Structures are given as structure tokens and as C-alpha cells.
Amino acid sequence: MRIVQLRYQQILLGSKSSTPPPAPQMLRIKPPSPNAKQMQINYRAGVGELIWAMTTCRPDIAFASVKLSQANSAPHEHHYHGLKHAIKYLYSTRDDGIYYWRTKPRDDLPEGRNPTINSNKPDLLLDNRPHHDATTAVAYADSDWATCLKTRRSFTGACIFLAGAVIAYSIQSKISINSSSIINRSRIHGSL
Amino acid sequence: MTLDECVYSYEASCGTSTYHKKQPPSHTKITTDVPLWVMHKNQLHERDTSIFDIMHYVNGLNVTSSDSNALIHPSTWHMADHMTKPLTRTLFHRHADFLLGHVPPLYSPVYDSITKMNNDRCNIDQYVPTSFTTPTLAKVDRIWNPEHDDLEENPWIPILWHGEDDNSHLTV
Numbered sequence: 108m109r110i111v112q113l114r115y116q117q118i119l120l121g122s123k124s125s126t127p128p129p130a131p132q133m134l135r136i137k138p139p140s141p142n143a144k145q146m147q148i149n150y151r152a153g154v155g156e157l158i159w160a161m162t163t164c165r166p167d168i169a170f171a172s173v174k175l176s177q178a179n180s181a182p183h184e185h186h187y188h189g190l191k192h193a194i195k196y197l198y199s200t201r202d203d204g205i206y207y208w209r210t211k212p213r214d215d216l217p218e219g220r221n222p223t224i225n226s227n228k229p230d231l232l233l234d235n236r237p238h239h240d241a242t243t244a245v246a247y248a249d250s251d252w253a254t255c256l257k258t259r260r261s262f263t264g265a266c267i268f269l270a271g272a273v274i275a276y277s278i279q280s281k282i283s284i285n286s287s288s289i290i291n292r293s294r295i296h297g298s299l
Numbered sequence: 300m301t302l303d304e305c306v307y308s309y310e311a312s313c314g315t316s317t318y319h320k321k322q323p324p325s326h327t328k329i330t331t332d333v334p335l336w337v338m339h340k341n342q343l344h345e346r347d348t349s350i351f352d353i354m355h356y357v358n359g360l361n362v363t364s365s366d367s368n369a370l371i372h373p374s375t376w377h378m379a380d381h382m383t384k385p386l387t388r389t390l391f392h393r394h395a396d397f398l399l400g401h402v403p404p405l406y407s408p409v410y411d412s413i414t415k416m417n418n419d420r421c422n423i424d425q426y427v428p429t430s431f432t433t434p435t436l437a438k439v440d441r442i443w444n445p446e447h448d449d450l451e452e453n454p455w456i457p458i459l460w461h462g463e464d465d466n467s468h469l470t471v
Binding site: 165239250272 | 377378380381382383384385389391392393394395396398399400401402404405406407408409
């Protein structure tokens with residue numbers, strides 16, 4: 108007994124034969140991972156520190172935290188180096204946080220110092236930089252396609268801006284393997 | 300709000316001036332890097348239209364059908380790239396500054412003190428990167444603090460001084 112949807116697929120996809128999408132990258136085989144004593148760091152504890160910082164007020168390390176957390180079961184040497192690099196970045200920018208801006212200053216509050224801008228300041232004077240009102244929520248959504256070398260999963264990310272900074276952000280590694288990034292983008296738009 | 304009012308054209312979203320002029324009133328803006336207006340132009344399910352395009356169009360239609368939402372297309376400043384892919388150093392810090400609110404928004408009075416070039420409170424040296432190494436760029440760097448040899452017999456001095464209120468510090 109054979110159950111197919113040939114007619115249905117022909118209607119949907121047309122007369123063209125559906126070939127599997129090309130793989131964007133080749134799968135690489137990694138050597139066995141070193142132990143924690145050799146690297147002098149507890150990998151899972153370090154990733155936990157990154158995730159805690161990410162969930163509180165550091166959305167800038169969201170992608171690095173999620174990528175490092177995917178190697179919790181068997182981290183390799185380059186994962187340890189990436190973790191150390193992320194922790195060093197987190198330490199060097201430990202004064203950073205999320206800043207929300209008023210439309211008018213309040214005189215009854217003490218004057219605080221301006222946040223440190225790490226990017227190149229002439230870049231901030233370029234055109235097409237985002238300009239949003241204080242009461243307008245702006246959501247950004249994006250997705251890649253099968254960038255995970257092992258599972259071919261896709262990353263989807265979204266962040267919502269209000270009052271000059273992000274108020275909500277999410278990053279997910281999608282379970283389903285899609286044939287196009289448009290499906291991921293449409294889903295993340297629907298979730299917003 | 301119809302779909303025509305919600306979905307902008309790709310050319311309109313690229314320019315800052317036209318972007319603000321054609322921007323309809325909405326409480327929430329959802330940005331995507333796939334222009335939905337292409338799907339709007341091809342609504343009918345033709346022979347070469349794939350199911351993925353239709354799904355994207357339908358989802359976008361549901362999102363933009365409400366009055367409080369608008370779907371726009373960012374040109375280069377796509378903040379969601381920070382969540383989905385590893386970025387280079389320049390782009391990473393640029394996105395991180397906007398994500399964390401380090402760059403004040405345009406409506407904030409602090410924005411003028413940081414980014415405006417003609418503000419007296421602003422130190423112009425902070426806009427000049429220290430990586431200017433070539434002789435030509437070094438002269439460009441010294442426009443704001445010129446030396447005597449840079450301005451001697453220079454026919455472009457009146458043009459360079461155009462718009463300046465006080466040019467006494469630039470006189471040779």
C-alpha cells in the first residue's frame with residue numbers, strides 16, 4: 108500500500124521536479140573534546156553565567172550564549188576558547204546595560220553619566236540609521252537557513268525596541284529543517 | 300488600513316527622507332529583510348509561484364491587516380541580524396550600542412550633545428577616528444584643527460568656511 112501526494116505536490120509546486128536544496132556548508136568532523144581539567148574552566152558553569160547575563164540585561168551576547176550552550180554535552184577546545192573570549196568581553200563591558208531614554212529630562216533626579224559608545228562614532232552619523240518615536244514599538248525579525256553544521260537547524264531571532272532600547276528579545280534554534288528561510292521569517296513574523 | 304498603506308516599496312524604505320514622509324501612523328512596526336511588497340504584486344498563485352512565497356505573503360497579510368501594525372523593510376540597520384548570525388567587530392558593536400540603548404534616540408536631548416557637529420558642548424575630536432594615517436586623510440582630519448601649511452594659498456578656504464559662525468580660529 109502506498110500513500111502519496113503526488114497530485115497535491117504537483118499542484119503546489121508546479122510541474123517542476125522538487126530537488127532537495129543545496130547544503131550551504133559541508134559537515135565537518137571534529138576530533139574528541141578535551142576534559143575540563145585540561146582547559147581549567149567549567150564549561151557548563153561558564154555558559155550558565157553567560158545565559159544569566161543574557162536574560163537579564165545583555166541581549167548583545169544572546170547569539171554567542173546560545174551557540175556555546177549547544178556544545179554543553181561535549182565541548183571541544185575551540186568551544187572553551189570561545190567561552191573564554193565571551194567571558195572576557197562580558198568582563199570588559201561589565202558597566203554596559205540597557206538604557207531607556209526620556210523625551211524630557213527630569214530635574215528632580217541626579218544627573219548621570221552617558222553610556223559608553225563602543226562603536227565607531229562616525230558610523231552613528233550615517234543615513235538610514237533607525238529613528239523611532241518614544242511611544243512606537245519597533246520589532247525586528249530575522250532568520251538564517253540551516254547554518255548548524257550538525258543538525259541543519261535554523262536560527263530565528265527577534266527583538267522589540269521601545270524608548271530607545273530593546274524591551275524583549277528572543278533567539279531560537281528551530282527544530283524543523285525547512286527548505287527555505289522564508290518559512291522561518293514568516294513564522295517569526297506571526298509570533299510577533 | 301489596507302495592505303497598500305502598510306507595505307512600503309523597497310525604494311521608499313531605503314531613503315531616510317522619503318521613509319519618514321511615507322510612514323503611516325502605527326503603534327508597532329515590524330521589520331523584515333524580505334520585501335513583502337513583491338508578494339503583494341504577485342498575489343495570484345501562478346505556475347511558478349512556490350508555496351513558500353504564498354505562506355510568507357499570507358503571514359504578512361495577517362500581520363499587517365491590523366491597524367496597529369506596519370511592516371517595513373530596513374535597508375542596512377537590521378538589528379535582528381545580531382540574533383541570528385555572527386557579525387564582524389564593527390557591525391557587532393554598532394548593533395550592540397543600539398540594542399542596549401547606548402546611542403540616545405533622536406527625540407532625546409542627549410542625542411544633540413553626542414551627535415550634532417555644530418553643538419558647542421560637543422568635542423569635535425571624538426568624531427575623528429585615530430586611524431587616519433594617509434596624508435590625504437590627515438589633511439581632512441586637520442580641517443577642524445588646521446595647520447598653517449594646510450590653509451596657505453588654498454582656494455577652497457571660503458567654501459570650507461561656508462556655514463561657520465565663527466571662523467576666527469581658522470584664520471591664518
